[in-house]
Amino acid sequence: AQSVAQPEDQVNVAEGNPLTVKCTYSVSGNPYLFWYVQYPNRGLQFLLKYITGDNLVKGSYGFEAEFNKSQTSFHLKKPSALVSDSALYFCAVRDNNNDMRFGAGTRLTVKP
């Protein structure tokens, strides 16, 4: 069965510094990988996805994620964090059976 792990409950970075939110996955077949963001009192918003193609995927708000098949990882990155990036981030995987599973979420706090 497929699963997603986000090993960090909380990530703290200073504004202007690079940020990384980690995600590893386990899935049979080719993975479809996603990152979503949830701002306070809002629903989940789509950030980016990996289906096939380049391992480095660029998404909304300056975020990108790198697919690493050998490490079964799909870490979310941004070169320079903003205070407004503070939110809850979810990694998700959809397998060939169309079952979609989410990680537990990582709370990102960007401090001025």
Next chain:
Amino acid sequence: ETGVTQTPRHLVMGMTNKKSLKCEQHLGHNAMYWYKQSAKKPLELMFVYNFKEQTENNSVPSRFSPECPNSSHLFLHLHTLQPEDSALYLCASSQDLFIFPFFGPGTRLTVL
């Protein structure tokens, strides 16, 4: 927002009450989903409907009863809930089961 609306946004109910959550999507999508988001737990898929037919029920207790009268509307009927059912309930929709879902803002449910 994202074209997926949910009402009510907040709901407080007693354990003997009967209430319903409503989801409506204005995106012309064919698949709709209910997810449960509890604190510090992975987002849980509850039900999936594709072309109004239920395709997935992830061992959800019978006190949760979904209804999909058409491809634009999805309901979650609630009765005799437990306090541990308190959570954020998210509705989502996608063009089909292969495409990433768009999420609504959620209904914050509190069971007293």
